[in-house]
Amino acid sequence: MAKALITGITGQDGSYLADHLLQLGYEVHGIVRRSSSPNPWRIAHLEDRVTLWDGDMLDMASLLQVLDAVRPTEIYNLAAQSFVGRSWREPVYTAEVNGVGALRLFEAARVLVPQARIYQASTSEMYGNLPSDTITARGPFAPRSPYGNAKLFAHTSAVNMRESHGQFVACGILFNHESPRRGEEFVTRKVTRGAALAKLGRIRELPMGNLEARRDWGWAPDYVRAMHLLLQHDEPVDVMVATGRSHSVRELCEAAFSHVGLDYRDVVTKDPRFFRPAEVDALLGDPTDAERLLGWKPQVTFEEMVRRMVDADLADLQG
Ligand code: NAP
Numbered sequence: 470m471a472k473a474l475i476t477g478i479t480g481q482d483g484s485y486l487a488d489h490l491l492q493l494g495y496e497v498h499g500i501v502r503r504s505s506s507p508n509p510w511r512i513a514h515l516e517d518r519v520t521l522w523d524g525d526m527l528d529m530a531s532l533l534q535v536l537d538a539v540r541p542t543e544i545y546n547l548a549a550q551s552f553v554g555r556s557w558r559e560p561v562y563t564a565e566v567n568g569v570g571a572l573r574l575f576e577a578a579r580v581l582v583p584q585a586r587i588y589q590a591s592t593s594e595m596y597g598n599l600p601s602d603t604i605t606a607r608g609p610f611a612p613r614s615p616y617g618n619a620k621l622f623a624h625t626s627a628v629n630m631r632e633s634h635g636q637f638v639a640c641g642i643l644f645n646h647e648s649p650r651r652g653e654e655f656v657t658r659k660v661t662r663g664a665a666l667a668k669l670g671r672i673r674e675l676p677m678g679n680l681e682a683r684r685d686w687g688w689a690p691d692y693v694r695a696m697h698l699l700l701q702h703d704e705p706v707d708v709m710v711a712t713g714r715s716h717s718v719r720e721l722c723e724a725a726f727s728h729v730g731l732d733y734r735d736v737v738t739k740d741p742r743f744f745r746p747a748e749v750d751a752l753l754g755d756p757t758d759a760e761r762l763l764g765w766k767p768q769v770t771f772e773e774m775v776r777r778m779v780d781a782d783l784a785d786l787q788g
Pocket residue numbers: 476477478479480481482483500501502504524525526527546547548549550551552566590591592593642643644645646647652
């Protein structure tokens with residue numbers, strides 16, 4: 470039986486990936502780091518179906534112990550300090566977890582399970598402000614945040630492991646993807662929850678940052694299918710995963726608030742606290758290779774994604 474180990478299983482993508490792999494008949498294991506009050510709400514429904522192991526991307530010995538005990542055939546490295554905004558306040562920590570942490574895992578796998586196939590969660594943040602018609606899965610890259618820098622280190626380390634040691638390490642360069650399981654600090658969830666709260670009369674104001682930033686937003690459950698497909702490809706490749714359509718944060722606000730019959734201009738305000746020291750103004754990906762090499766296509770549109778997220782937030786707040 471195929472055996473998967475997921476780092477970051479308590480996160481948005483980790484939880485959907487666990488759902489997906491279980492459905493495909495995998496034995497699923499996940500690494501969970503210690504916290505004083507664990508709150509694994511995204512995987513509570515999987516309690517009896519996955520095996521959880523203590524471990525931390527900052528701690529080599531814990532990674533070695535888990536790999537030795539599990540002996541996975543596939544490893545999905547999703548663990549990260551994933552909030553770009555926070556990375557300016559904690560740049561060294563972000564580099565340790567997202568950058569060196571990934572290298573720790575690759576090295577541990579090289580020693581203990583060199584045949585395991587590894588998925589690395591790379592990101593469109595590695596492109597920074599490069600024009601969309603110039604970017605490819607091989608670069609160029611020009612990250613503008615400590616988060617993007619750390620992820621680029623992990624990405625190029627993955628390529629090195631492949632080229633130097635023949636390890637099967639494949640990188641999915643994923644553009645933004647969202648869901649009701651998204652953390653509330655990210656802009657989509659902040660806006661959909663804000664629209665739901667405003668509809669219920671619980672807030673009058675939603676302070677926001679740059680409304681003109683554009684992102685290529687997709688549906689997270691679609692994107693975890695691509696992660697799995699990437700590891701089934703006959704050779705390790707790096708592939709962009711995106712919808713090929715972009716929208717502004719302003720359009721996101723319009724879509725979410727109009728879904729509950731409100732005008733976002735009555736609620737959304739600008740607040741300097743939510744602007745970034747260096748912005749990535751626009752990200753737009755090219756899903757052609759994902760379709761050509763993996764047979765992957767996104768199934769949920771931006772409009773449908775926003776509706777589903779607002780409805781889920783309303784149900785959650787009313788339940
Ligand atoms: P997320 O919801 O923030 O989940 C991050 C996961 O990493 C959580 O399970 C978290 O555990 C774990 N983690 C953090 N620090 C750790 C450490 N030191 N040791 C072990 N585990 C640690 O992120 P996501 O949206 O699912 O994203 C998954 C991955 O894809 C991340 O690497 C992210 O950078 C990358 N990515 C995401 C997107 C996107 O749009 N979502 C796009 C491109 C790339 P806790 O639950 O304990 O915090």
